[in-house]
Amino acid sequence: MLxxxxxxxxxxxxxxxxxxxxxxxxxxxxxxLTDFIRERSTIEEAYARSMTKLAKSAGNFSQLGTFAPxxxxxKTSTEKLASCHMELVRKLQELIxxxxxxxxxxxxxxxxxxEEVASTLEAVxxxxxxxxxxxxxxxxxxxxxxxxxxLRKEGxxxxxxxxxxxxxxxxxxxxxxxxxxxxxxxxxFEQKMAxxxxxxxxxxxxxxxxxxxxxxxxxxxxxxxxxxxxxxxxEFVRNIENTSVESLIQKLAESKGTGKERPGNCKTSCxxxxxxxxxxxx
Amino acid sequence: MLxxxxxxxxxxxxxxxxxxxxxxxxxxxxxxLTDFIRERSTIEEAYARSMTKLAKSAGNFSQLGTFAPxxxxxKTSTEKLASCHMELVRKLQELIxxxxxxxxxxxxxxxxxxEEVASTLEAVxxxxxxxxxxxxxxxxxxxxxxxxxxLRKEGxxxxxxxxxxxxxxxxxxxxxxxxxxxxxxxxxFEQKMAxxxxxxxxxxxxxxxxxxxxxxxxxxxxxxxxxxxxxxxxEFVRNIENTSVESLIQKLAESKGTGKERPGNCKTSCxxxxxxxxxxxx
Numbered sequence: 001m002l003x004x005x006x007x008x009x010x011x012x013x014x015x016x017x018x019x020x021x022x023x024x025x026x027x028x029x030x031x032x033l034t035d036f037i038r039e040r041s042t043i044e045e046a047y048a049r050s051m052t053k054l055a056k057s058a059g060n061f062s063q064l065g066t067f068a069p070x071x072x073x074x075k076t077s078t079e080k081l082a083s084c085h086m087e088l089v090r091k092l093q094e095l096i097x098x099x100x101x102x103x104x105x106x107x108x109x110x111x112x113x114x115e116e117v118a119s120t121l122e123a124v125x126x127x128x129x130x131x132x133x134x135x136x137x138x139x140x141x142x143x144x145x146x147x148x149x150x151l152r153k154e155g156x157x158x159x160x161x162x163x164x165x166x167x168x169x170x171x172x173x174x175x176x177x178x179x180x181x182x183x184x185x186x187x188x189f190e191q192k193m194a195x196x197x198x199x200x201x202x203x204x205x206x207x208x209x210x211x212x213x214x215x216x217x218x219x220x221x222x223x224x225x226x227x228x229x230x231x232x233x234x235e236f237v238r239n240i241e242n243t244s245v246e247s248l249i250q251k252l253a254e255s256k257g258t259g260k261e262r263p264g265n266c267k268t269s270c271x272x273x274x275x276x277x278x279x280x281x282x
Numbered sequence: 283m284l285x286x287x288x289x290x291x292x293x294x295x296x297x298x299x300x301x302x303x304x305x306x307x308x309x310x311x312x313x314x315l316t317d318f319i320r321e322r323s324t325i326e327e328a329y330a331r332s333m334t335k336l337a338k339s340a341g342n343f344s345q346l347g348t349f350a351p352x353x354x355x356x357k358t359s360t361e362k363l364a365s366c367h368m369e370l371v372r373k374l375q376e377l378i379x380x381x382x383x384x385x386x387x388x389x390x391x392x393x394x395x396x397e398e399v400a401s402t403l404e405a406v407x408x409x410x411x412x413x414x415x416x417x418x419x420x421x422x423x424x425x426x427x428x429x430x431x432x433l434r435k436e437g438x439x440x441x442x443x444x445x446x447x448x449x450x451x452x453x454x455x456x457x458x459x460x461x462x463x464x465x466x467x468x469x470x471f472e473q474k475m476a477x478x479x480x481x482x483x484x485x486x487x488x489x490x491x492x493x494x495x496x497x498x499x500x501x502x503x504x505x506x507x508x509x510x511x512x513x514x515x516x517e518f519v520r521n522i523e524n525t526s527v528e529s530l531i532q533k534l535a536e537s538k539g540t541g542k543e544r545p546g547n548c549k550t551s552c553x554x555x556x557x558x559x560x561x562x563x564x
Contacts, residue, residue, distance in 0.1 A: 022534065025347025032343040036356060039339060043332040050325040057321060061314040065307025066486045067493055074318060201531065204348045208527045211349055219519050226512055233508060237501050245490045249483065252304065 016117075016124045016193065019200040023113065026207040027106055033211060034099045037218055041092035048085035055079040066248045073243065077236040084228045091221040099214055106207070113203065120196040127182070127189040134178040141175040144168040298399075298406045298475065301482040305395065308489040309388055315493060316381045319500055323374035330367035337361040348530045355525065359518040366510040373503040381496055388489070395485065402478040409464070409471040416460040423457040426450040 055078035061071045148164040337360035343353045430446040 022347055025344060026349065028344045029347055029349035032353075036336070036340060036343075039336050043329065043336060046332065047325065047329050050328065054318070054321050054325065058318060061318075062307060062310045065304055065311055066490055067308065067311035070493070070497075071314075204531060204534075205527050208348055208530055211352070212522065212525075212527075215352075215522050219515070219522065222515060223519070226508075226515060230508055230512075233501070233504060237505070240494065240497050240501065243494075245487050245494075248490055249486055252486075 014124075016121060016196065019197060020114075020117070023110060023200055023203055026204070027103070027110065030099065030103050030106055030207075030211065033214060034096055034103060037092055037096055037099065037214075040218075041089050041096065044085045044092065045089045048082045048089065051078055051082035051085065055082060066252050069248060069251055070240070070243055073236065073239045077232055077239070080232040080235075081229060084225050084232060087228070088221055088225040091224075092218070095214065095217055095221065098217075102210060102214070109203070113199065117196045117199065120192040123185070123189045123192045127185040130178065130182050130185045134175075134182045137171070137175040137178045141168075141171040144171040296406075298403060298478065301479060302396075302399070305392060305482055305485055308486070309385070309392060312381065312385050312388055312489075312493065315496060316378055316385060319374055319378055319381065319496075322500075323371050323378065326367045326374065327371045330364045330371065333360055333364035333367065337364060348534050351530060351533055352522070352525055355518065355521045359514055359521070362514040362517075363511065366507050366514060369510070370503055370507040373506075374500070377496065377499055377503065380499075384492060384496070391485070395481065399478045399481065402474040405467070405471045405474045409467040412460065412464050412467045416457075416464045419453070419457040419460045423450075423453040426453040 055075050058071050058074040058078055062068060063071075144164070144167045148161065148168045151161050151164050337357050340353050340356040340360055344350060345353075426446070426449045430443065430450045433443050433446050
């Protein structure tokens with residue numbers, strides 16, 4: 001917004017500045033994109049570490065009781081969740097290296113461009129100088145013409161009217177010469193500025209395309225992680241569903257029971273039988 | 283494993299202890315599940331807060347240059363990502379309240395069960411005492427019978443053989459009475475233990491079912507969040523795709539340009555024209 005205002009208020013012919021600074025902002029934006037990805041990576045890493053800690057907690061939960069085997073499902077799933085996020089961290093770190101490379105290349109390219117557009121900057125400064133001189137010579141020409149006319153109307157001596165006429169003629173010639181100089185400078189400026197503006201536009205287009213490529217790589221990594229997390233979650237749900245009440249009680253009975261044959265006429269479950277049979281057998 | 287060992291090594295008739303402690307482990311497991319969900323909630327909250335911070339960073343990135351409008355897409359998407367995780371935190375907090383309620387109910391139910399199974403514990407202690415006495419009376423009976431036989435074979439006096447016979451007979455009667463007492467105690471123990479074991483099994487089944495319900499609610503919240511995150515991500519990708527190089531350059535040209543009509547024969551883009559036209563217009 002600041003540059004837009006500068007482009008319209010007071011200072012003339014600063015379209016070059018607008019374009020040049022816009023190009024330089026491209027360096028800021030690619031650095032900021034690096035910052036963004038780096039920060040996201042840091043967040044994912046912290047999340048992954050917390051998940052690893054949570055998996056350890058689940059692993060340290062009581063190994064006693066019917067529910068105990070379920071903690072293995074939690075532990076494994078949480079470990080896998082941590083791995084998904086660590087994998088994203090790895091991908092983002094790779095991406096940051098690529099963006100860093102781009103940041104360096106961009107700085108070099110901008111330096112080169114600055115040299116290439118030096119003559120355009122000269123043309124800009126030239127037309128600024130000439131347009132000021134043109135404006136001034138126009139004012140002098142107007143003043144001298146008005147002065148000669150005034151003397152003539154007021155009936156001044158022919159000598160004074162002629163003297164004013166010489167001055168007016170000289171001012172007219174100066175003004176005319178600046179109009180010609182301005183036309184030449186304008187033509188030079190227009191040509192160079194059109195080329196340079198095209199160059200700046202090409203740089204902008206290529207910058208935005210590169211930034212979009214980086215963002216797409218970033219989005220793809222995030223998307224892959226999202227799919228992996230979905231798989232881990234579905235596996236967790238499946239494993240919980242497959243852990244039936246019967247299987248858990250069976251597991252407990254096996255770990256606490258005698259392994260003796262359950263009597264055919266036993267109406268209670270294997271669990272009850274196994275514990276009772278441990279109980280009173282001598 | 284410890285209880286399983288206890289069930290087999292040395293101490294007899296402690297199936298009751300195994301079952302009773304297994305029930306008590308149910309209280310540990312429900313508390314641990316609360317801990318797990320609480321820790322997950324804490325992790326999600328930290329992640330959400332970091333994402334909010336990242337969204338703010340994106341919002342504070344440079345508002346200058348062609349790329350600037352893209353930060354809005356990052357900011358909005360990151361804010362929405364933070365919201366998804368905060369929504370999960372809210373759901374997990376609700377769930378923790380429910381689990382807490384279950385933990386309290388479970389403690390009360392276990393206290394009630396302890397009173398209900400008191401007579402079974404007595405039967406257990408009874409059969410333990412009698413089985414020890416039975417074992418001892420069997421040993422005495424064996425020793426006395428062997429002693430009488432030895433005296434007879436070694437040609438001891440009839441008086442000594444008869445005396446040993448009285449002792450053997452008395453030992454036989456004691457042994458017989460313990461066999462009967464043991465049979466009664468065994469029958470009482472078996473009946474009470476079968477009922478109690480069934481009660482403990484019902485408690486285990488209901489506990490595991492309740493735990494599975496909690497886990498399903500947990501998994502559903504996590505799944506809902508996963509779907510929401512996927513939508514936020516897809517929206518981000520769509521918004522980036524829709525942000526074309528042309529539209530960004532157009533936006534810049536509009537903010538920096540004069541709004542003047544672009545000449546029909548102008549071969550350069552609106553961007554170049556607008557800046558050039560700002561540049562040299564007087």
